[in-house]
Amino acid sequence: MxxxxxxxxxxxxxxxxxxxxxxxxxxxxxxxxxxxxxxxxxxxxxxxxxxxxxxxxxxxxxxxxxxxxxxxxxxxxxxxxxxxxxxxxxxxxxxxxxxxxxxxxxxxxxxxxxxxxxxxxxxxxxxxxxxxxxxxxxxxxxxxxxxxxxxxLEGREPVLRSGARVGDVVAHAGERGTAARGLALLFAEGTDPAGMPDAEAAREVRARHPELVRAQVAPEPPVAAGVVAAVAGATAMLDVSDGLARDARRIAEASGVGIDFDARALGPDLRVALAGAEDHGLLATFQAGTRVPEPFQVVGRVVDDPGQVLVDGERAGADGWDPYAGWDGSSG
Amino acid sequence: MxxxxxxxxxxxxxxxxxxxxxxxxxxxxxxxxxxxxxxxxxxxxxxxxxxxxxxxxxxxxxxxxxxxxxxxxxxxxxxxxxxxxxxxxxxxxxxxxxxxxxxxxxxxxxxxxxxxxxxxxxxxxxxxxxxxxxxxxxxxxxxxxxxxxxxxLEGREPVLRSGARVGDVVAHAGERGTAARGLALLFAEGTDPAGMPDAEAAREVRARHPELVRAQVAPEPPVAAGVVAAVAGATAMLDVSDGLARDARRIAEASGVGIDFDARALGPDLRVALAGAEDHGLLATFQAGTRVPEPFQVVGRVVDDPGQVLVDGERAGADGWDPYAGWDGSSG
Missing domain, CATH: 3.30.1330.10 (PurM-like, N-terminal domain)
Structure with a gap:
């Protein structure tokens, strides 16, 4: 139990x-x-x-x-x-x-x-x-x-997933992989000897990694940045709930473009940054030349490779998160 | 199972x-x-x-x-x-x-x-x-x-539970106790020998009482009557989900009045009409003299007995329905 x-x-x-x-x-x-x-x-x-x-x-x-x-x-x-x-x-x-x-x-x-x-x-x-x-x-x-x-919407048009255009810059606001790192720690160490979630073990994980656990259990996504992006003219935007790679693919497919990430901009752990779910950052595209507003950081560009996600010009895998994948049916 | x-x-x-x-x-x-x-x-x-x-x-x-x-x-x-x-x-x-x-x-x-x-x-x-x-x-x-x-709301003010005034007429649209009769039949006869819900037994109940079962599993509440009542000037209104007596008490308490039902208007089985839940009819009050619109039927009057529900002038019991009452915690 x-x-x-x-x-x-x-x-x-x-x-x-x-x-x-x-x-x-x-x-x-x-x-x-x-x-x-x-x-x-x-x-x-x-x-x-x-x-x-x-x-x-x-x-x-x-x-x-x-x-x-x-x-x-x-x-x-x-x-x-x-x-x-x-x-x-x-x-x-x-x-x-x-x-x-x-x-x-x-x-x-x-x-x-x-x-x-x-x-x-x-x-x-x-x-x-x-x-x-x-x-x-x-x-x-x-x-x-x-x-x-x-x-x-305060009179603005909604920012859809389908508005990205080749040549736009790709920008991101929020954490990249932090919530996933917190969840991995809880699964690895926040359990009892039988592998079930355990409050006492989780407290010890928290004491060692308070920020990683908090990013998972009580994230602070950049909610106010949504209006900021819209006012600045974002051409497309979505909430990164299933990981940067999988959610970028949604913009790529809806807009008929490719999203090419700059590996250096994504930080040292590229795999976690691309695959980690539940950060709830905002991924947006802006016309080239737009002054990309804070707290967004430029992390790539929109290219002519419909439906594809790339990293430094190379096509990336389809890492992501499915609520039915890997769940064994027990509530524990 | x-x-x-x-x-x-x-x-x-x-x-x-x-x-x-x-x-x-x-x-x-x-x-x-x-x-x-x-x-x-x-x-x-x-x-x-x-x-x-x-x-x-x-x-x-x-x-x-x-x-x-x-x-x-x-x-x-x-x-x-x-x-x-x-x-x-x-x-x-x-x-x-x-x-x-x-x-x-x-x-x-x-x-x-x-x-x-x-x-x-x-x-x-x-x-x-x-x-x-x-x-x-x-x-x-x-x-x-x-x-x-x-x-x-199409420009109208919302019709609240708190607007009933002494002297108003009380009107109801929809079924009175039919859904509860259907549920009672399913509990009594739509089960296997161990008392668990059973599809084959339920089919037999349906064959004998199609209208009662349908009122429970696929009700046709008078949704359009809500706008009709508002346009006609309803002073208070609510959805009768927990039974006429319990929901009338909500109007009585919110409005600081009494709701006095006319027993004859409620039909032959007074107890089921008052206590039966899940009919999702509409209970409304209208100023005296208002032409009460179809499909509403006048079933009583608003009296000066704050927070009380009465039947032919006598205070009624607090029959109703609580989602936690009588549920044993199993899903079956």
Whole structure:
């Protein structure tokens, strides 16, 4: 059995749904655009642009996170961060989230409280003004979190994956491989002798490599850089969730171009920088001659090799990440 | 083990995430307000009103549905129907959904195809013009579905739970207890000798009581009646998901009034009409003298007894439904 560092106190089943929600909702700050928050059949959010951007994502205990490795706070933070980055990758300003949680009835309410605190703080740091607009609480044997995030384009056109053109420069903002290094450490050393995730072993990993573990369990992606890139005229952009190589290929295929990375710009460990998933940086292209805005760094150029990813002119492998690959079906 | 009537064919793990999505996405029709559909980091939806209505809900195999009792098509239909009704209960016109699914890797892809077909047809029948805007596919040992639905207020104010005033009439649109009767039949007779949900036993229940089972597994709530009520001046409204008594109490508490039902108007089986959950009808209040629009029927009046539900002037019990009550923690 996986051993998690779970708080004690009453469980969801002991308190009942209404009392649990009464403890959770006050921890969630409304957003600047929230016209009507939780408590009715639906919420009402301002969309002064006349359009809204929307993305949804589900996180499942086992394949997507482990309570032995992440605190509830970190889980809430990461749930916010990963969805905010998808909104940012369209060039939109995040305005809010709705969050549905399905949890085992024996889950301590303190787990949900910590999760709510992480959501709130993640929003406050990464997307000030965005709030949690509504939610849902269900029962399941597997802790499962579904986040839907919204954004406002503020009159701009969305930045798609399909807009890169030969001759554009390729730029990246955020970590390159750090989250993957943290996950590899947790898999290698954050386990008990039987190989199951273990909270105590994970604490020791954290003590030795706090930044690598934090990049995995509570990433700080460059959410604000999405609007910055759009304003600067980004021609294409996406959230790097599955690794730089695999996500660059998505721009390459959607745009009918090649993405040629400059190996030196990607740092000393090229393989991890290209293959490492879950950094949630932003990969964007800009017309040549554009002053590429901070925190973006130029890491390559767009070439005429449709659908291909290259490094220093050589075609690269298709490294990436598939949620079904390598998962053995157990939650531990 | 629960025996479900599952289709054969390749599984999600056999096809891989990308190939699965390539088979699912063409089954989902875009909506009239979809400016950018699935395929980028996020979708873009028109919100010409300058606001949007949003609600989210998670459905979990076990507490919320059984594949032995529902076909994948029915599951998709119900996922759409229940969320559309929450949008309708605000007086908004549904414009679209995003859908996240977490499924065991051994799930036949045909299950997801049937689910997508049910979503599409449910939308086409219940909310023409609304489409599936985006989605997500994850791995889990428990089939889990999260739907987030959107709506447009078309310039009207949202109809809240808090607007009922003493002297208003109380009106209801939809079924009263039918879905609960269907569920009770499935629990009583749709099981194997060990008491587990069984597809063959459920087929026999269906043959004898098609309308009761359909009301449970593929309800047809009066989604269009939400806008009708708002236009007619409804002072309060909600989706009756947890039973008429429990949901009426929500209006009573939010509005600081009493809801007094007329027993004769509720039909012959008063107990089931008041306590039966999951009909997803609409309960609304209108100023006295308002011509209550079809398909609403007058079922009571708003009285000066704050927070109370009454029947023919007598206070009623707090019958209702809690997702954690009576669930034994197994998925079967």
């Amino acid at each position: 996986e051993r998690a560092a779970r708080p004690g106190g009453p469980t969801i089943a002991e308190l009942g749904e209404s009392a649990v929600l009464a403890r959770i909702l006050p921890r969630l700050a409304p957003g600047d655009t929230t016209l009507l928050g939780a408590g009715d059949d639906a919420a009402v959010v301002a969309a002064t642009d006349g359009r809204f951007v929307v993305t949804t994502d589900m996180l499942v205990h086992g394949p997507d996170f482990r309570l032995a490795w992440s605190t509830p706070f970190e889980l809430g933070w990461k749930a916010a961060a990963t969805n905010l980055t998808d909104v940012a990758a369209m060039g939109a300003r995040p305005t809010g989230l709705v969050v549905a949680v399905a949890a085992p009835p024996a889950t301590p309410v303190a787990v949900l409280e910590g999760f709510a605190d992480g959501l709130r703080e993640g929003l406050a740091v990464l997307a000030p003004g965005a709030g949690v607009v509504g939610g849902d609480l269900s029962a399941s044997s597997v802790l499962t979190i579904a986040v839907t995030a919204f954004g406002d | 629960e025996r479900a009537a599952r289709p054969g064919g390749p599984t999600i793990a056999e096809l891989g995430e990308s190939a699965v999505l390539a088979r699912i996405l063409p089954r989902l029709a875009p909506g009239d307000t979809t400016l950018l559909g699935a395929g980028d980091d996020a979708a873009v939806v028109a919100a010409t009103d300058g606001r949007f209505v949003v609600t989210t809900d998670m459905l979990v195999h076990g507490p919320d549905f059984r594949l032995a009792w529902s076909t994948p098509f029915e599951l998709g239909w119900k996922a759409a129907a229940t969320n559309l009704t929450d949008v309708a209960a605000m007086g908004a016109r549904p414009t679209g959904l995003v859908v996240a699914v977490a499924a065991p890797p051994a799930t036949p892809v045909a299950v997801l195809e049937g689910f997508a077909d049910g979503l599409r047809e449910g939308l086409a029948v219940l909310a023409p013009g609304a489409g599936v805007v985006g989605g997500d596919l994850s791995a889990s040992s428990v089939l889990t579905i999260a739907v987030t639905a959107f709506g447009d």
